[in-house]
Amino acid sequence: MWEQILEDAPRFFGPWNLLFLGEALVNTLLLSYLGAAMGFAIGFGLAIGRHPRLYGVLPLRIAATAYVEIFRRIPFLVKLMCVFFAFQLSGAQASLFTIALVTVVLSAAAFAAEIARAGIESVPAPQWDAAEAMNFSRWRVLTRVVAPQSWRVALPPLFGYAVGFIKSTSIASQIGVMELTYAAKILNTRGFSAALCFGTILIVYFLICWPTKRLGEKLEARLGHRAKA
Amino acid sequence: MSYGGKVDVLRDVSLDVERGEVVGLIGPSGSGKSTILRTLVGLMKPRAGRVSVEGATVDYSSRGSLRVARDRFAIVFQQYNLFQNMTALRNVAIAPTLVKKRDRAQVDAEARALLARVGLAEKVNAYPDELSGGQQQRVAIARALALKPDILLLDEVTAALDPELVGEVLDTIRALQRDGMTMLIVSHEMGFIREVASRVAFLDQGSVVEVGPPAEIFDAPKSPRLRDFTSRILRH
Numbered sequence: 206m207w208e209q210i211l212e213d214a215p216r217f218f219g220p221w222n223l224l225f226l227g228e229a230l231v232n233t234l235l236l237s238y239l240g241a242a243m244g245f246a247i248g249f250g251l252a253i254g255r256h257p258r259l260y261g262v263l264p265l266r267i268a269a270t271a272y273v274e275i276f277r278r279i280p281f282l283v284k285l286m287c288v289f290f291a292f293q294l295s296g297a298q299a300s301l302f303t304i305a306l307v308t309v310v311l312s313a314a315a316f317a318a319e320i321a322r323a324g325i326e327s328v329p330a331p332q333w334d335a336a337e338a339m340n341f342s343r344w345r346v347l348t349r350v351v352a353p354q355s356w357r358v359a360l361p362p363l364f365g366y367a368v369g370f371i372k373s374t375s376i377a378s379q380i381g382v383m384e385l386t387y388a389a390k391i392l393n394t395r396g397f398s399a400a401l402c403f404g405t406i407l408i409v410y411f412l413i414c415w416p417t418k419r420l421g422e423k424l425e426a427r428l429g430h431r432a433k434a
Numbered sequence: 435m436s437y438g439g440k441v442d443v444l445r446d447v448s449l450d451v452e453r454g455e456v457v458g459l460i461g462p463s464g465s466g467k468s469t470i471l472r473t474l475v476g477l478m479k480p481r482a483g484r485v486s487v488e489g490a491t492v493d494y495s496s497r498g499s500l501r502v503a504r505d506r507f508a509i510v511f512q513q514y515n516l517f518q519n520m521t522a523l524r525n526v527a528i529a530p531t532l533v534k535k536r537d538r539a540q541v542d543a544e545a546r547a548l549l550a551r552v553g554l555a556e557k558v559n560a561y562p563d564e565l566s567g568g569q570q571q572r573v574a575i576a577r578a579l580a581l582k583p584d585i586l587l588l589d590e591v592t593a594a595l596d597p598e599l600v601g602e603v604l605d606t607i608r609a610l611q612r613d614g615m616t617m618l619i620v621s622h623e624m625g626f627i628r629e630v631a632s633r634v635a636f637l638d639q640g641s642v643v644e645v646g647p648p649a650e651i652f653d654a655p656k657s658p659r660l661r662d663f664t665s666r667i668l669r670h
Binding site for chain 2: 340354
């Protein structure tokens with residue numbers, strides 16, 4: 206196997222293939238980071254809409270809770286197919302990339318909503334009492350008192366899930382989205398050894414995930430320090 | 435006043451407080467002392483009853499009217515409840531700048547003066563977890579004063595403190611009384627209530643059982659329930 210890899214390597218890492226993989230890498234990064242960022246923003250909104258002391262009016266709470274509970278329990282591939290067929294049924298023109306991005310966003314929103322809820326609930330009720338008794342609006346209770354104290358609890362799992370979503374995007378290869386895993390498959394069918402193709406993207410995935418995890422740890426340490434100091 | 439749910443926490447509570455007066459609320463645990471204070475600042479919603487300040491009825495029914503109600507009162511909690519993510523100075527200055535939209539420099543100057551008044555001039559930039567319980571409680575008092583309330587509500591403000599820290603907080607409250615601050619004080623420090631309060635109300639099972647000057651309440655209780663309460667307290 207090693208001989209074959211060494212023989213293939215110069216051809217495999219030729220300019221065309223590198224461009225091809227580079228494009229796939231950009232798509233994986235966009236799907237992961239853009240998807241997670243948008244999803245986390247929506248998830249934060251869902252958490253606010255579920256909280257009785259914030260904007261949690263009953264219909265909103267029921268809708269948000271149903272969404273969160275359902276979307277956390279469906280496997281990513283099934284969600285991907287649902288979104289795919291939903292787009293087909295509606296007749297809307299959407300690229301495969303868009304379909305994958307929407308799936309990541311929907312998925313990330315549900316998980317982030319749960320994490321944000323845990324973060325919000327980690328702030329003791331007396332902190333709310335004090336702010337409300339001083340006439341803080343709900344928005345200010347949230348932005349000045351609750352959110353700054355929630356980050357410490359919410360941040361580590363958020364980054365954990367972000368790493369998870371980077372890995373989930375590989376499933377988008379199932380509908381033919383040109384991301385890293387799909388690119389590896391294509392190169393493999395073009396005759397390059399599977400070890401070389403998938404070995405390469407394995408390293409690339411690691412190089413994306415590891416700094417993401419480190420960034421999470423750094424932010425955690427910094428926020429933790431500031432909230433305490 | 436009563437609340438939704440199975441039990442009426444408060445009923446037959448009638449109490450007048452004069453401007454500049456200090457009224458003590460005493461009574462056994464669960465008698466509704468803290469509930470009265472929490473109701474006044476709108477943290478609990480009364481089902482019936484009326485609160486009025488200077489002749490104007492305070493309306494707790496909507497968010498808008500609640501804001502007006504909360505402008506009248508400021509509360510200091512047993513557990514201080516300082517915002518953990520803010521320095522002492524920000525804790526004191528945040529509501530006047532953010533909620534009352536006052537000039538930040540002016541508010542900061544006032545906040546520093548208030549912190550100096552409670553003896554914490556050097557601690558303006560300390561975070562709550564860097565302060566002792568007594569210091570935190572004094573910051574909380576300064577924070578309440580920064581709201582310029584008509585009436586200051588003190589909810590067992592020394593109950594969570596180590597015994598050696600109680601004195602500093604009580605001194606702060608004594609100073610407020612001398613300055614003519616109107617206060618409603620819930621406390622188990624009977625000696626202190628007797629000293630600062632002009633009148634004392636005894637609550638039991640959600641009702642005001644007896645109101646009177648401290649000497650009457652403590653030395654010549656009329657109702658059997660109050661007699662029972664004071665005798666139990668005097669025993670320890």
